[in-house]
Amino acid sequence: MGDVPNPNDLPKIVHIDSPFKVQSLPLKDIYVLDNWMAPELHVHFDSLISRSQYWSKTNEVQSGSKTGLPHHQFWGSTFFRGQEGPDLYEDGGATGMSGIDRVFPSYMNRRLQMEFGFKWERFQYMGLNSQTQGLNGTTHADCAQEDDYNISFLYYTNSYWNTAEWGGKLRFYDRPQWGAMGRDEHIKNHQFAEVEFKSNRLLMFDGRIPHGADAPSPRARYMDRKSVVLRGDEVRLIKNEEEWFDANDRVPRLQRRHITRL
């Protein structure tokens, strides 16, 4: 990005009523879809992941400081990461999650690919972030600048959130910022859009856009802002609907399961 971004070139917040098949990349705007999941699924998912035993401080942005203190550190769960891929159902692996605990994240991952018409080429990460008051997220990008075929999703899983009083906005900036210092100045000078935290809300955007999530306000007391993160550095757009009905992509997985059981 140049020193003085043209406001007309910046992405806009676009509210959509339903998912759409992505026709071209990079994504032009920041798409917001409310009530994405059916209420029963949404509440069930929130309950499942909140009671998961795999919570740890997986979301950490290092400061490089000699003290070893990070810029931010959130509680959360890692569902899938990198080469391990989102379709591996076996127990264990880098995340330590059991197969059964991955069923719902796997469903969500496949559903998003179907609904928006793509498949991951270079999957990066799926997990959950949890922020309570005081835990502001630092400004960051989800992928490298050269990865213009990326997609980032966020899903706000809390089954209840008092948006007007509890805060937790996601902010988008026209340039990066390193570290937690100067956050207020950065918001004032470089924020170009924001999206409020809302129960059952889905976001889709170009992960190269610098962004960061506010902590909930003190009025939220100890409620945590739970956000599912799903992103890849590169995707392949599926223009041919028939490809969804081709079962071949399941074969390697079935073979792998068979082999590991021998």
Ligand SMILES: [Fe+2]
């Ligand atoms: Fe992010």
